Amino acid sequence: MRLADRYNRVNLITALIVFLITGIIYYLVIHFIFREKLDRDLTVEEDEIKQYVSTYNKLPLPASFLDQQVNYQLLKGGTKESRSFKNTNYYNSKEKELEPGRSLITTLVQGNKLYIVTITKSRLEVDDLVRIIVLITLGVTCLLLISLILINRFILKRLWKPFYFILEQMKAFNLVKMNEIELNPTGVDEFKELNTSAAQMASRVRQDYKELKSFTDNASHEMMTPLAVINSKLDTLLQSGPISEQQGVILEDIYNAINRLSKLNHSLLLLTKIENNLIADVQIVDFKDLIAEKSRQFQEIIKKEQLILNINLSPCEIEMSRYLADILLNNLVGNAVKYNHTNGCITINLKADSIEVINSGKNFPLTEQHFDRFFKSASSEGMGLGLAIIKQICNLYNFSIEYSFSQGTHCFTILFEN
């Protein structure tokens, strides 16, 4: 639920309850005041009748005015005197209809006779008045509520605009693309603060990220020189004289280790470069040619492992860096060869908008994690960067990559269409 909606709801419910309670109180108070006034009028009338009786020693004539009626009724003996106010209906002879009234029923002694006197005044006007007042109150309440809703809807929407704007910016913020957070000038202090905080955070994050990346970059570069020293020294050592078989084995191990280390370094550098989008030689790459080239490149190993290679090529030209296309296919096909078993098979299906590499291999599916850096299965000999590089290249060009597994067959599909 949106903040404005929630605020609106609370606001409206509270307003409604308050208006309702004040409405009821208002109604009751007005009612009470008018009744008091009626009762006072009735008492004045009663006093007049009593005065008349004491002066003339007879009852005044039962009078029926527009809004007042007086009735006398002789009571049998033994009845006690009483006096009470009552809401009644009386017959308005002029209007010829029953109308609500207020009656004072009191007893009157004239001589030795006890009369019961009923003075009734019309309540119609009072009720009308109360009704009008209630209606006006209700109308004002409704008007107030509606305007509240409208204000909330339109003003709040406008007020919160800077907030949603900055929110959109933050959602769109991409560390890799290094886009700036755009700020909309606002006069509201809270939003001003939010804007500056968001901008500061973004620049801080960017700075940290930059440092982290340049760290990887520098570390990898700095490692190259010592590696070059070791390599060249080993090459020199090899030339220095006869080598025993034992030494040969040790030297080979060292060479292999250096090889791995320098490849690891190159892979890391490559990843940072792809992330920074620093590879610019974008051109039309003919994947058909490239795959043919790869199959030639891997033919020795394919032959050695007695793999069956099926290639179905349709024309496919993609606009991307030739260098990255080469690496992409190297990793895809290389993995299919590397993680295969003897007498296994590899199928490469190239279509105009996708490439599919299907290979036999380990009898368990890969997980999302295999696309993470340095993640590798226990049985993997690689560095755990091959798939990460594939993923990064796909990310760069908005290719989508799909993986499926069934019965020992792994299938990687790259869809070139974004």
Add this chain to the structure above:
Amino acid sequence: MKILIVEDELTILESMLSYFTEVGNVCESASDYLSASEKINLYNYDCILLDLGLPDGEGLNLLKELKKLKKNDGVLIISARHSLDDKLSGLNLGADDYLVKPFHLSELKARVSAIVRRKKFDGNNIITFNEISVDITKMETSVKGQIITLTKKEYDLLIYFLSNKGKVVTKNAIAEHLWGDEMDISDDFDFIYTHIKNLRKKIIEAGASDYLQSVYGIGYKFGMV
């Protein structure tokens, strides 16, 4: 051939010098921009091995200097940066080749030899080693005047060995040379053995001596026994 090695890392410089120093080669070295620039101005070289990361100047500027002097020295750039931009700008500035650290000295030698051969090209570009001769322009190999047919890989191998005669060349270096450095399928380079075996057989069958020696597990040496 006359070579200038510009490299600030003295240990690497030393190794390169010792690898290149042999009969018929003159190797000079410079370990900073100033002395390199001085040497370039004074002498002509067949090939300059140029490290880009020099302490007192950008290596690429040496290339510009060379261009200004209108010299035709071959240049091989050595860089710790596996950067396409560096490579492209280097090649655009007139460098002949680009090699990324760490590298095998045998690879360096092969590339330098190729540059020097190209630069010295005078109609007949032929490498001769005793009874074996390879015509680079025609891509023809002959033993005792008789042409033998080699596959592309075998031919590349032979050139590689001829550029590194008398040196032990590792299997890693050979694999990298023939298949590129992206070929990291396995540490097992047995598959290059087939090519070497075939090359050796073809040369011997054509009547040449066996110049290829296997050096225990680690590599091969081509040269006079």
